[in-house]
Amino acid sequence: MDKYAIMCLFILVILSIWHSIIGGLIFYNTPDFRVTPSSWFVQLDRYVLFLAVGIYLLIHIFVFIWLFSVPLKLRRELKKKDLRYQQVLSRENELSKKKTKMNADYTPISIQS
Numbered sequence: 001m002d003k004y005a006i007m008c009l010f011i012l013v014i015l016s017i018w019h020s021i022i023g024g025l026i027f028y029n030t031p032d033f034r035v036t037p038s039s040w041f042v043q044l045d046r047y048v049l050f051l052a053v054g055i056y057l058l059i060h061i062f063v064f065i066w067l068f069s070v071p072l073k074l075r076r077e078l079k080k081k082d083l084r085y086q087q088v089l090s091r092e093n094e095l096s097k098k099k100t101k102m103n104a105d106y107t108p109i110s111i112q113s
Contacts, residue, residue: 011056018048034085 026034026041035041 007059011052011059014050018052022048026102 022041022045026035029041030039
């Protein structure tokens with residue numbers, strides 16, 4: 001999950017850089033610093049918004065799929081192995097109990113010299 005947090009921070013940095021670029025472009029290229037909805041800057045900013053949202057969603061879908069296919073798959077396999085190990089231990093425990101029962105009929109005879 002550290003990779004996910006770093007990736008989200010990286011996206012925030014990229015968006016901050018973009019906003020500084022578009023703000024600078026508006027500052028230097030408009031005389032009264034007003035931007036109308038039909039302005040080239042607004043259209044460019046909307047395209048970047050849609051692109052950023054699309055990339056953000058794709059990254060989250062990819063991380064979700066990766067999470068289920070890699071770490072959780074290993075966890076499921078580990079649970080299966082643990083279950084098999086518990087079954088082996090219970091069988092060994094049952095066998096040792098049977099051996100103890102078989103030896104319970106044995107009565108030691110003391111030898112006196």
